[in-house]
Amino acid sequence: MPCGKLRYNFRKIVRCRPNEGLPRRHRRLTKRRRRETPRCCRRDTSTLRPRHSDDRTTNMLHARAALATAVAALFLATSIPMATDAMAGKxxxxxxxxxxxxxxxxxxxxxxxxxxxxxxxxxxxxxxxxxxxxxxxxxxxxxxxxxxxxxxxxxxxxxxxxxxxxxxxxxxxxxxxxxxxxxx
Incomplete structure (x- = not known):
């Protein structure tokens, strides 16, 4: 939300209205947009939850991936043909x-x-x-x-x-x- 404070912009004083002319879906904070957004209107990101956390869901995904890898390795190890006694003497x-x-x-x-x-x-x-x-x-x-x-x-x-x-x-x-x- 624009804060309405006065700020200096290109040699003139204007009221703060960042991202004013963009549709709402384009107002994401990209690096460029963050740089263009005045400090007074920037969102405080220190309290936001990190995108990838070590919660139970993440741990379950890692466990499932490890289990799938182990099963695939076991399947491949047992499917490799070994020289048997039936081949001997052929x-x-x-x-x-x-x-x-x-x-x-x-x-x-x-x-x-x-x-x-x-x-x-x-x-x-x-x-x-x-x-x-x-x-x-x-x-x-x-x-x-x-x-x-x-x-x-x-x-x-x-x-x-x-x-x-x-x-x-x-x-x-x-x-x-x-x-x-x-x-x-």
């Missing part, structure tokens, strides 16, 4: 490739950093942490790798080996080789 064959320098140090699908010198591999469906024995029938050599990534996403390839694993079975020069996979 033998399949397919084409293998390897990946190395370009991806070294990047994050894999399970969150760890890819190390091209470790005995790891990428597979489309096997659960992370599964140990697989990869054998190259052409050389007769084999290596045991741990699945820590998803892929390969090229053609009909079955598994992507790290550079170290590919070197152990002797397929670095060819780049791609027919292999036999056995889940351990």
């Amino acid at each position: 033998v399949s064959s397919g084409t293998a490739s390897f990946y190395g320098k370009r991806f070294h140090g990047r994050r894999t699908a399970n969150g760890e950093r890819f190390n091209m010198n470790a005995l790891t591999a990428a597979h489309r469906t096997l659960p992370f942490g599964t140990r697989v024995k990869v054998t190259n029938p052409a050389t007769g050599r084999s290596v045991t790798v741990r699945i820590n990534d998803r892929g390969p996403f090229h053609g009909k390839r079955t598994i992507d080996l790290s550079r170290a694993a590919a070197a152990k079975i002797g397929m670095v020069d060819q780049g791609v080789a027919k292999v036999k996979l056995e889940v351990l």
Whole structure:
């Protein structure tokens, strides 16, 4: 409400009527409007209730959010497939490739950093942490790798080996080789 006091405005004395020409809905106290409103007419905000208080409703909202997060985490943890005894001994064959320098140090699908010198591999469906024995029938050599990534996403390839694993079975020069996979 205008107080009616006299004040100095642009080199003339006028009666105090802040926000006079605006409709009521536009008379909110924005920063600009607060700056333009004379001190004599400003609202005292020291007694107003804070917008976000730590009352029971707020605490209940936080509790519900925490409960929803816990339920979602539990659901996700139980839905991740684990290598079971039924998978152990499963033998399949397919084409293998390897990946190395370009991806070294990047994050894999399970969150760890890819190390091209470790005995790891990428597979489309096997659960992370599964140990697989990869054998190259052409050389007769084999290596045991741990699945820590998803892929390969090229053609009909079955598994992507790290550079170290590919070197152990002797397929670095060819780049791609027919292999036999056995889940351990």
